[in-house]
Amino acid sequence: MSTVVTKEIIHVTDRCKSCDHCTSVCPTGAIKGRLGEKHYIDHKKCVNCGQCLINCPFGAIVDMSMAEQVKKALADPSKVVVVQTAPAVRVALGEEFGLEPGANVKGKMFAALRRLGFDKVYDTEFAADLTIMEEGTELIHRIFAHVGVPGYEKSGPLPQFTSCCPAWIKYAEDRYPKILPHISSAKSPQQMFGAVAKTYAAQKLNVNPADMYVVSIMPCTAKKYECQREEMIASGFQDVDAVLTTRELAQMIKDAGINFLSLPDEKADRLIGSSTGAATIFGVTGGVMEAALRTAYEILSGQSLGNVEFKTVRGRKPIREATVNIPIKELGKTVPVNVCIVSGLKYVNEVIEDVLAGRSKYHFIEVMNCPGGCINGGGQPIRRDTY
Amino acid sequence: MSEIKGKVLKHSEQTRTMHWIHLICFIILGLTGIGFYFDITSIDNLFGGSANASNVHVWTGVVFTLGPLIYVLFNFEKFAKFIDTITTFTKDDFGWLKTMGGYVPFIKAEHIPPQDKYNAGQKILGLLVIIGCILMIVTGFPMWLLRDTMPAILVWLCWKVHFWTAVILILAILGHFFLAAIHPKSRVEFASMMIDGYVDAEYTSHHNAKWFAQLKKAE
Numbered sequence: 321m322s323t324v325v326t327k328e329i330i331h332v333t334d335r336c337k338s339c340d341h342c343t344s345v346c347p348t349g350a351i352k353g354r355l356g357e358k359h360y361i362d363h364k365k366c367v368n369c370g371q372c373l374i375n376c377p378f379g380a381i382v383d384m385s386m387a388e389q390v391k392k393a394l395a396d397p398s399k400v401v402v403v404q405t406a407p408a409v410r411v412a413l414g415e416e417f418g419l420e421p422g423a424n425v426k427g428k429m430f431a432a433l434r435r436l437g438f439d440k441v442y443d444t445e446f447a448a449d450l451t452i453m454e455e456g457t458e459l460i461h462r463i464f465a466h467v468g469v470p471g472y473e474k475s476g477p478l479p480q481f482t483s484c485c486p487a488w489i490k491y492a493e494d495r496y497p498k499i500l501p502h503i504s505s506a507k508s509p510q511q512m513f514g515a516v517a518k519t520y521a522a523q524k525l526n527v528n529p530a531d532m533y534v535v536s537i538m539p540c541t542a543k544k545y546e547c548q549r550e551e552m553i554a555s556g557f558q559d560v561d562a563v564l565t566t567r568e569l570a571q572m573i574k575d576a577g578i579n580f581l582s583l584p585d586e587k588a589d590r591l592i593g594s595s596t597g598a599a600t601i602f603g604v605t606g607g608v609m610e611a612a613l614r615t616a617y618e619i620l621s622g623q624s625l626g627n628v629e630f631k632t633v634r635g636r637k638p639i640r641e642a643t644v645n646i647p648i649k650e651l652g653k654t655v656p657v658n659v660c661i662v663s664g665l666k667y668v669n670e671v672i673e674d675v676l677a678g679r680s681k682y683h684f685i686e687v688m689n690c691p692g693g694c695i696n697g698g699g700q701p702i703r704r705d706t707y
Numbered sequence: 708m709s710e711i712k713g714k715v716l717k718h719s720e721q722t723r724t725m726h727w728i729h730l731i732c733f734i735i736l737g738l739t740g741i742g743f744y745f746d747i748t749s750i751d752n753l754f755g756g757s758a759n760a761s762n763v764h765v766w767t768g769v770v771f772t773l774g775p776l777i778y779v780l781f782n783f784e785k786f787a788k789f790i791d792t793i794t795t796f797t798k799d800d801f802g803w804l805k806t807m808g809g810y811v812p813f814i815k816a817e818h819i820p821p822q823d824k825y826n827a828g829q830k831i832l833g834l835l836v837i838i839g840c841i842l843m844i845v846t847g848f849p850m851w852l853l854r855d856t857m858p859a860i861l862v863w864l865c866w867k868v869h870f871w872t873a874v875i876l877i878l879a880i881l882g883h884f885f886l887a888a889i890h891p892k893s894r895v896e897f898a899s900m901m902i903d904g905y906v907d908a909e910y911t912s913h914h915n916a917k918w919f920a921q922l923k924k925a926e
Contacts, residue, residue, distance in 0.1 A: 378863065
């Protein structure tokens with residue numbers, strides 16, 4: 321079943337009041353039109369983040385929906401429909417059912433997904449752990465190459481940028497192709513999950529991957545673009561077939577007549593053991609950085625971390641920096657690792673220019689498009705009363 | 708009372724100029740606003756397309772704001788008196804409202820109480836226009852100049868207030884135009900505001916008896 325609908329994810333409808341508010345929100349200047357003119361999106365520039373959508377005062381901007389394809393797959397008895405849920409979804413889904421923002425409805429969400437007909441319900445946190453192991457190890461190799469440890473000469477250059485945010489990746493490809501060698505080669509948790517689902521899980525469940533349909537529940541509209549990228553076919557199939565946003569999942573639950581709040585708390589199916597707290601913090605700005613630092617610190621120093629929290633990388637400023645002293649066992653000395661967190665693509669240009677000009681003091685840079693991280697993604701519930 | 712026999716000067720030159728400026732601005736703002744809100748291409752094209760129409764709208768809004776401000780600055784006493792008149796409601800005004808000044812055919816109007824320089828209906832219109840214009844200004848300028856920094860909820864609120872105030876103002880001004888320019892009982896007022904400022908003394912003695920008496924007394 322081909323699920324490629326269109327890569328043009330975000331659209332301005334004719335309900336546009338030409339108020340021009342969206343152009344100030346767009347991080348890439350992809351929205352065209354002056355005050356008084358119907359606006360439209362230049363899809364070559366759009367990174368599909370959906371920030372315009374959640375900030376449109378008139379609800380006139382929409383994202384392309386894959387909900388119908390998901391419903392078709394659920395109704396098809398020959399398909400084994402597998403779903404993964406991102407960390408930021410569980411603390412936002414409840415808002416659509418009248419709960420306070422931040423209420424963790426993980427258990428009810430898993431229960432609702434089973435009642436919607438999904439055959440296997442998994443948690444993306446496990447894949448986030450895979451990503452961080454990959455990204456953290458890659459960082460270590462780059463640091464080794466940087467300090468001259470033999471055997472790592474072919475590792476990529478420093479600083480290393482994170483690669484989880486699909487809006488950031490498209491932005492880098494469109495605007496700064498020269499920065500691509502600096503970006504981690506690790507896939508995002510969504511795509512790692514897709515590949516693992518259609519290979520390892522398919523084998524474990526004794527399912528032909530051709531009959532497996534992988535759905536992601538994400539706080540992000542750019543994930544709809546990411547799942548359709550030509551290279552995301554590690555399993556031999558499209559690794560993730562469809563993406564639903566938190567809003568779309570809520571709508572499906574309502575359409576199915578499920579009384580969400582009265583559902584019992586259920587647990588996710590287990591693909592491989594448990595996941596860590598590092599995966600949970602992926603959803604907020606600085607989370608990927610903190611998780612990668614934990615991994616890098618333990619591997620580089622050969623010591624177990626007493627306190628796993630790197631609080632210096634937390635906060636709400638759009639650009640934050642910190643220095644973490646990591647004792648490197650193989651060198652017998654402590655190396656200061658300079659890290660930077662960028663929350664919002666609007667602020668990344670200067671950081672990139674410095675890297676390209678060789679002026680950057682950083683070793684590791686996290687970039688997330690949405691202010692505050694995935695928790696404020698373009699697929700999250702829209703609070704028209706407070707925003 | 709007047710330099711012309713049988714006539715009363717009701718509106719000074721500056722008042723009439725301000726009224727003309729506001730009227731022209733109101734028509735342009737109304738047209739561009741309707742084109743803008745309802746996406747009517749033919750109206751937008753009158754002003755060179757939608758983006759230009761919105762440029763015309765916002766800059767006309769500047770004139771719409773500055774016109775009365777300058778007028779008030781140079782005619783503060785006159786304006787204060789106007790405000791005093793339109794905010795003073797006596798039993799004669801309520802009596803006028805009960806009979807609607809005899810303008811509505813099915814409301815019996817055997818006795819219409821004497822009125823000030825402005826009758827009760829004009830007083831209400833005056834208040835409506837002043838409050839309406841203030842609302843249009845305080846919502847219009849942020850939508851233009853603060854659209855990038857305002858939270859979306861405020862942009863939405865400004866649009867809603869701006870739109871509904873415009874609807875009320877347009878309806879009120881249409882009613883005002885009908886009574887001041889078309890209705891046979893009161894259309895003599897049209898020339899007074901739009902041309903020379905004068906109105907018949909005889910008409911005034913009936914329609915604005917209280918004010919007429921004041922003028923007589925002052926004379």
